[in-house]
Amino acid sequence: MDLSVNLAGVELKNPVMTASGTFGSGEEFSEFTDLNSLGAVVTKGVASVPWEGNPTPRVAEVYGGMLNAVGLQNPGIDLFMKRDIPFLKQYDTKIIVNVCGKSAADYCEVVERLGDTPVDMLEINISCPNVKEGGIAFGQDPKAVEMITREVKRYAKQPVIMKLSPNVTDIAEMARAAQAGGADVLSLINTITGMKIDIHKKQFVLANKTGGMSGPAIHPVAVRMVYEVSQAVSLPIIGMGGIMTAEDAIEMMLAGATAVSVGTANFRNPGVTMEILQGMKDYLEDQGIEKIKDLVGAVR
16 A cells, blocks of 8 residues: 655655644654654744744634634744754654745745755745735735745745635635746645634633634635645645544545645644544555555546
8 A cells, every 4th residue: 555645756655744833843742643654744833033923812612623813923943943853853754844924035034044954845824914015914915925935936945835825715816826936835724714702701712803713614615625726726735624534634635635734633632643544544445545646636
């Protein structure tokens, strides 16, 4: 049975990886999860300087998932390079670094710094607010998507994954813009903007008022968007959004994803990636399928 998949020339032993922001940089999950068995570990977002994130409370449970307004809190690139990359290099898994920034220069600085490090791919989080444009996320304007992709590619030595926001009218338009800018891979979907109000206190549950919704409730939306993007561009796709089981992961691949990222499920069950991987193996065996890559886009 061949579980390997290829993302822009990077060979993963299997298609299961972690979603940025839900797994740290792997260390806190290493006693529950065999990092060696993952196709890749995707780190929490890394910026050019430390970010404090948003005020608390910034996480809330909701029907079918959770809201988070953490605000990409991170220790910055200096500490990340000193602490997290050496930790991950102990394991036989690919390292994908999620990069965040508030301007094109921010992204490019981090990407350039990572150029000579032993990381395998870069995932660019374009749901960050573009401070030059009044806080509108880069990922909500196709011209900005193409621009930031092109700028990052000028500095990147590793393949570039553009992480698309679902908070748009036409996800395929954003995918085409990323492809035009030179993206190597696309990942989707990021969280869907949501809100929760405490009716007894008559106030917002999150200090930020809104947050990003993740979890099983958004899975059908994610599958639809992965399918639409797979029909619109020729790039490989990492599918994510509410993957809780092997069935969810397989569904995502049938829709057109080459690999899958597991996010919110890690909070409920730190060993869920291992269970999903085993379930995918069982499915291939039951179906008599030798290569997992044969699932990719099999449903048209």
